[in-house]
Amino acid sequence: MNKIPYLFSLLFLMNCNSSLEKEKKYFSPGEKWMDNNGVHINAHGGGILFHEGLYYWYGEHKIEGEIGNTAQVGVHLYTSQNLYDWKDQGIVLKVNETDPESDIYKGSIIERPKVIFNKKTKKFVMWFHLEPINKVYKTAEGANVGYGAAKSGIAYSDSPFGPFEYLRSVRPNAGKWPINVQDFHKKKVSSEVKKIYGGGPEHLPVHVDSLNILGRDFKIGQMARDMTLFVDNDEKAYHIYSSEDNSTLHISMLSDDYLSHSGTYKRIFPSKFNEAPTMMKSSSGKYFIIASGCTSWSPNPARSATSNNIFGSWKELGNPCVSRDSLTTYYSQSTYILPINGIKDAFIFMADRWKPENPIEGTYVWLPIKIKNDKLIELEWKEKWDLSVFD
Ligand code: GAL
Numbered sequence: 001m002n003k004i005p006y007l008f009s010l011l012f013l014m015n016c017n018s019s020l021e022k023e024k025k026y027f028s029p030g031e032k033w034m035d036n037n038g039v040h041i042n043a044h045g046g047g048i049l050f051h052e053g054l055y056y057w058y059g060e061h062k063i064e065g066e067i068g069n070t071a072q073v074g075v076h077l078y079t080s081q082n083l084y085d086w087k088d089q090g091i092v093l094k095v096n097e098t099d100p101e102s103d104i105y106k107g108s109i110i111e112r113p114k115v116i117f118n119k120k121t122k123k124f125v126m127w128f129h130l131e132p133i134n135k136v137y138k139t140a141e142g143a144n145v146g147y148g149a150a151k152s153g154i155a156y157s158d159s160p161f162g163p164f165e166y167l168r169s170v171r172p173n174a175g176k177w178p179i180n181v182q183d184f185h186k187k188k189v190s191s192e193v194k195k196i197y198g199g200g201p202e203h204l205p206v207h208v209d210s211l212n213i214l215g216r217d218f219k220i221g222q223m224a225r226d227m228t229l230f231v232d233n234d235e236k237a238y239h240i241y242s243s244e245d246n247s248t249l250h251i252s253m254l255s256d257d258y259l260s261h262s263g264t265y266k267r268i269f270p271s272k273f274n275e276a277p278t279m280m281k282s283s284s285g286k287y288f289i290i291a292s293g294c295t296s297w298s299p300n301p302a303r304s305a306t307s308n309n310i311f312g313s314w315k316e317l318g319n320p321c322v323s324r325d326s327l328t329t330y331y332s333q334s335t336y337i338l339p340i341n342g343i344k345d346a347f348i349f350m351a352d353r354w355k356p357e358n359p360i361e362g363t364y365v366w367l368p369i370k371i372k373n374d375k376l377i378e379l380e381w382k383e384k385w386d387l388s389v390f391d
Contacts, residue, residue: 026385047113104153152239175219251265273294331353
């Protein structure tokens with residue numbers, strides 16, 4: 001047998017195989033995910049905007065080492081047409097490196113950025129959890145380690161590619177009571193509740209309503225840490241965040257320009273310590289929330305809830321994860337629910353597998369959301385999957 005043509009066809013086949021390999025499009029939850037430059041995507045705690053044919057993934061840019069848990073660079077953007085291949089578009093909101101008085105000075109904490117488009121003003125509006133640098137919480141290297149400010153940062157841009165201009169930071173809804181305020185909220189707050197409690201239920205062993213943290217923060221505005229944004233069919237937008245020392249979720253309607261709170265908000269699940277909230281709406285109009293418990297960077301079982309109206313009443317549904325490792329949400333924590341353009345009731349659950357000791361190595365867990373009888377949602381583990389699951 002003539003070995004030369006045989007070798008040629010072997011080489012040809014090998015080449016075909018490697019280009020087939022390149023053509024393979026799938027999600028591998030928890031694995032490293034390379035961008036167009038072959039670099040692991042750096043957009044943690046992120047959210048995705050779909051605008052005019054393109055997906056825009058905004059997230060926290062992390063750097064090596066524990067200092068990377070603070071904002072050393074800013075908010076990173078990647079774009080994609082097909083959700084598998086992502087192009088690095090650089091930093092769209094930069095930390096301030098010249099003015100130590102700036103809220104977003106290098107070393108502050110900028111977490112969970114989300115961007116929405118306002119059809120009236122044509123502005124792209126970014127909200128994020130912000131812990132400005134402050135004297136109390138600064139380390140010797142100038143990094144912020146405290147979460148006591150519990151503020152929301154707002155930035156905007158004329159283009160989804162940025163640059164985003166930082167506008168201000170707020171404590172939501174100062175001087176406003178929620179729709180479901182109770183009489184005791186308006187009573188004088190005891191001095192016992194002056195202090196800010198830590199992050200989780202272990203720091204607040206009593207029911208939050210016996211402390212009235214809402215009342216404590218009435219004048220200065222409510223705390224807001226882990227957060228998401230949600231735009232409804234009528235273009236009203238909502239800021240959903242862990243408030244009252246993480247014990248209670250608030251759903252807060254934004255102003256028409258999306259740049260501030262409207263003053264209309266509701267507390268839900270008091271003392272249930274939901275973090276990392278995400279929201280979606282099915283084509284029949286049912287709202288769903290997926291959130292996590294409150295255990296810092298360590299994973300815990302996710303929770304879900306449903307409602308016919310955005311302000312409730314919300315019904316708890318329990319952990320939507322159904323496969324092995326459901327008790328750790330597959331070693332991840334929710335960050336966003338992405339509706340897929342052009343496919344009815346197709347949603348992707350986006351979560352972070354945090355690596356707090358070297359945050360740049362954190363990976364992403366994306367899974368399809370199964371809606372069951374428009375009542376329940378389920379997250380099944382998949383080693384590898386593609387958008388054909390929604391066919
Ligand atoms: C998590 C939260 C993260 C980050 C972390 C800090 O619970 O979801 O966004 O704030 O705590 O410990």
